[in-house]
Amino acid sequence: MQAFTATEGINMKIAVLSGKGGTGKTLVSVNMAAAAEQAVYIDCDVEEPNGHLFFKPEAIAQENISIKIPVVDPARCNGCRKCVDFCKFNALAHTGQKLIIFSEVCHSCGGCALLCPEKALTEKDKVVGEIRRGVSQNVRVVSGILNPGEASGIPIIKKELSYAAEGDGLTVIDCPPGSACIAMESIREADYCILVAEPTLFGVHNLGMVHELVRLFGKPYGVVLNKCLEEENPSEKYCVDQGIPILGKIPFDKEIGRLNADALILAREKEVYRDMFFSLLHRTSKEVGHEAAIDS
Amino acid sequence: MKIAVPADDRSMESNVCISFGRTPYFLIYDTETGESAFLENTAAEKHCGAGIAAAQTVVDSGAAVLLTPRCGENAAEVIQAANIKLFKTFNGSLQDNLDAYQEGKLPVLQEIHAGLHGHGGN
Numbered sequence: 001m002q003a004f005t006a007t008e009g010i011n012m013k014i015a016v017l018s019g020k021g022g023t024g025k026t027l028v029s030v031n032m033a034a035a036a037e038q039a040v041y042i043d044c045d046v047e048e049p050n051g052h053l054f055f056k057p058e059a060i061a062q063e064n065i066s067i068k069i070p071v072v073d074p075a076r077c078n079g080c081r082k083c084v085d086f087c088k089f090n091a092l093a094h095t096g097q098k099l100i101i102f103s104e105v106c107h108s109c110g111g112c113a114l115l116c117p118e119k120a121l122t123e124k125d126k127v128v129g130e131i132r133r134g135v136s137q138n139v140r141v142v143s144g145i146l147n148p149g150e151a152s153g154i155p156i157i158k159k160e161l162s163y164a165a166e167g168d169g170l171t172v173i174d175c176p177p178g179s180a181c182i183a184m185e186s187i188r189e190a191d192y193c194i195l196v197a198e199p200t201l202f203g204v205h206n207l208g209m210v211h212e213l214v215r216l217f218g219k220p221y222g223v224v225l226n227k228c229l230e231e232e233n234p235s236e237k238y239c240v241d242q243g244i245p246i247l248g249k250i251p252f253d254k255e256i257g258r259l260n261a262d263a264l265i266l267a268r269e270k271e272v273y274r275d276m277f278f279s280l281l282h283r284t285s286k287e288v289g290h291e292a293a294i295d296s
Numbered sequence: 297m298k299i300a301v302p303a304d305d306r307s308m309e310s311n312v313c314i315s316f317g318r319t320p321y322f323l324i325y326d327t328e329t330g331e332s333a334f335l336e337n338t339a340a341e342k343h344c345g346a347g348i349a350a351a352q353t354v355v356d357s358g359a360a361v362l363l364t365p366r367c368g369e370n371a372a373e374v375i376q377a378a379n380i381k382l383f384k385t386f387n388g389s390l391q392d393n394l395d396a397y398q399e400g401k402l403p404v405l406q407e408i409h410a411g412l413h414g415h416g417g418n
């Protein structure tokens with residue numbers, strides 16, 4: 001087997017997931033991207049994006065992301081309530097005097113505006129968040145930010161994913177924690193999913209959640225065990241029992257904790273850490289190749 | 297005047313339902329005729345916006361007063377925009393709460409809880 005010396009030719013989209021925040025999901029995503037020759041890092045954790053704190057990207061391009069929501073012209077609305085009955089999401093209510101529109105419940109289907117017989121509803125753009133794109137050495141950094149109070153980051157994530165590496169190249173997607181629809185959206189286009197797990201019983205519970213999600217989507221996946229100590233690791237046992245490949249282990253060590261707390265990228269600070277994430281990258285790439293071989 | 301109360305079941309002895317949006321029924325009590333009717337809450341099974349749809353049911357019933365243990369902010373916006381007054385129930389039967397209201401013993405509902413945004417999944 002050929003020994004890899006570079007990450008050229010690594011052409012894959014990896015989604016990094018965990019059942020809750022703080023398990024090392026961002027640590028793994030940021031460092032895998034940093035260890036590659038060239039990569040695109042996409043932060044889909046739009047409620048709490050923090051990948052940019054590590055990358056400190058420059059040359060930022062900012063764009064607003066908006067959705068379409070209906071507005072009512074009260075002079076035209078005759079209170080027929082056709083729109084209220086129609087809206088599957090119950091984003092509309094009529095009090096007898098006026099129509100109320102709950103823009104944060106609205107899913108922008110556009111149906112009510114089409115349907116209103118009085119043409120009282122029109123759509124207007126509402127900004128729900130933004131995307132910032134910048135460069136940090138070898139990594140193009142894409143961060144999505146959802147405005148507080150907005151229900152759904154999905155329109156932001158969809159747009160962010162359109163900035164994935166085209167053709168050749170590595171894309172690392174830092175997913176929102178949990179297994180709700182926003183996490184599903186983030187893994188939709190991924191070739192491979194990495195589940196990050198902590199070595200506790202609670203960690204196993206969280207791992208089980210995302211494990212179910214990736215199985216549901218039929219995505220190939222493997223686990224990275226974070227904060228590993230000498231003692232027994234319930235998450236490792238779970239992987240062995242379930243036959244999940246363990247792609248790598250990150251030790252629990254003071255230096256990692258300190259560098260991480262200082263928002264420094266391990267792979268850029270020390271050779272040993274770079275090697276660690278480099279081999280994780282190669283292990284993952286082999287798994288992806290393996291899957292492709294099975295598929296064909 | 298009509299009074300609406302979320303109800304666990306279709307009887308005056310049943311308890312006030314602890315959930316406004318997901319209550320199976322609404323009691324609509326008419327103070328003038330003394331008649332009570334039970335409306336089904338079609339919103340109970342809805343995935344999103346159950347509170348808003350439940351509020352629409354209450355508005356459509358013509359109630360002037362809503363007695364409920366709690367109420368989400370979206371539902372409260374509809375209820376308040378329709379000039380329906382909100383009072384807080386205690387743990388007990390529909391009848392007990394109606395009596396307490398008519399004796400002026402129920403407090404105005406102050407705390408409106410933030411809606412459960414997001415779309416479930418966790």
Ligand code: SF4
Pocket residue numbers: 072076077078079080081082083084094099115116117118119120121
């Ligand atoms: S369908 Fe149009 S006219 Fe009818 S209630 Fe809705 S906005 Fe008003």
Ligand code: SF4
Pocket residue numbers: 069070086087088089090091092105106107108109110111112113
């Ligand atoms: S656009 Fe669709 S989801 Fe939004 S209020 Fe209209 S019908 Fe409901």
